[in-house]
Amino acid sequence: MNWLLVIVGAMVGAPLRYLTDRTVQSRHDSLFPWGTFTVNMAGCLVLGLLTGAAAAGAASSHLQLLLGTGLCGALTTYSTFSYETLRLAKEGAGRYAVANVAGSVAVGLAAAFAGAWLAG
Template sequence: MNWLLVVAGAMAGAPLRYLTDRAVQSRHDSVFPWGTFTVNVVGCLILGVLTGAAVPDRLWLLLGTGLCGALTTYSTFSYETLRLSEEGAGVYAVANAGASVVCGLGR
């Protein structure tokens, strides 16, 4: 039964990530990956709230593991940071890595 909660959360998180990423990125004329940055920081905020609220296990599985697991993306973050570096946008790459860590921990 627990796996159903994770699947249900992921079914909401994955499309939410895609739609949020596209909506945010389309509003910025910059090489900085604002969409990925936004979903990762929001995911950190949700996880921080869930942890601080000491939610029941079932809610943690649904929102923490399922929703946030599908909403956030370390692989895209690392790919985009590497791509920025390779394309000569080293300042943006460092800013992406630094801001992601600082904002993720600050939430």
């Protein structure tokens, strides 16, 4: 049964990632990968909320599988983040590449902590 929860979460997360990425990126005329940044930061916030809820005893293991592993696993993307950072560096946009790495780490951690704090 656990695998089904992961599949259902991923069935929502994957198209949500694609649609959010395309929508956000279409609104920015920039080399910076705003779409990927947005979905990754949203995933950090959701995982933070879920972690805080689980620590408070308010999130079941089933909800963790559905939202944490399934939804966020398909919503967020380390591979695309890595590829886009490499692409920026190769295209001579080194400052964007550094900003992508530094921003992703800093904002991602802040979003995760904020989510955990909000859930607590």
